[in-house]
Amino acid sequence: MDAVARAVLIYFVLLLLFRIAGRRTLAEITTFDFVLLLIIGEATQQAMLGEDFSITNAVIIIATLLFVDVMLSLLKSRSRRMEKVLDGVPTVIVENGRCLRERMAKARVDEDDILEAARRLQGIERLDQIKYAVIEVNGGISIIPYR
């Protein structure tokens, strides 16, 4: 009984904390971000398992975490509002070749980040070749070039 409660609590605490921390894709995390994730995992593990290292406990905790995740995904597919709240919304940061500075500052993205994404995804060389750039829900920047 305890295990289910712990797992649900940890799920929502992590969801909230990562929502506060903002978006970053797995592809774009730095080595340090990765180390940070490992440490967070380590700290979480203690709180979730307690003193119970049995297989049964592990199965219950994993089942609970995945179940909550699946249920939330079903909820998200039904309600646009829930999707917005849980996943966030995409943000346009370059429009018709013009950088939207205020949005970029809030999203903590600068021109270099946009150019990097543009090079990687489209082989683009200069900012003025970009028609649109959008920060997607998963934190990645997608680029639409001028044709």
Added chain:
Amino acid sequence: MSEDRRFEVNEDLDFQRRTWRFERIGWAVMGAIIAAALAGLLGPGPLSNVKAGDARLHVEYERFLRSGSPAMFKVRIGRAAVRDDEVALLLDEAFVETFDIERVVPRPAQWQLVEEGVRLRFPVADLGALATIRLYLRPLSSGPARVGIGLADGPPITLQPMIYP
């Protein structure tokens, strides 16, 4: 699969539909595991907590335990269990083999080895209606167990906890 499709993709919709069905069955199974855990069928919880015994010796224990995870049994001793200013609690051989006895509160004055197992002796000055002894245990093995706990005289109470791995 339509034949005019020029798009090279290894689609197998029948297989995909089976996978989707399998996923949904899996969700139900996960939900069932969670429900069982909440009810206390996979470890300590409401349905796991059981009582056995009578007014002299009464044991409150968990029917479902997990191997290696801490557990606590509450033993209640009635006044009728006192003999010669002491209470002697007998844990049988199976009990000692099934559980690592981490702590007994209050601490017994003596641990004695006897033929049937281990005897814990508690000196008694003045006993109210009931005294509680807490056994802090850690299951060592897994599977169904059958352990006995009793007083110096009279038949022991048999507990049959299920220990999950």
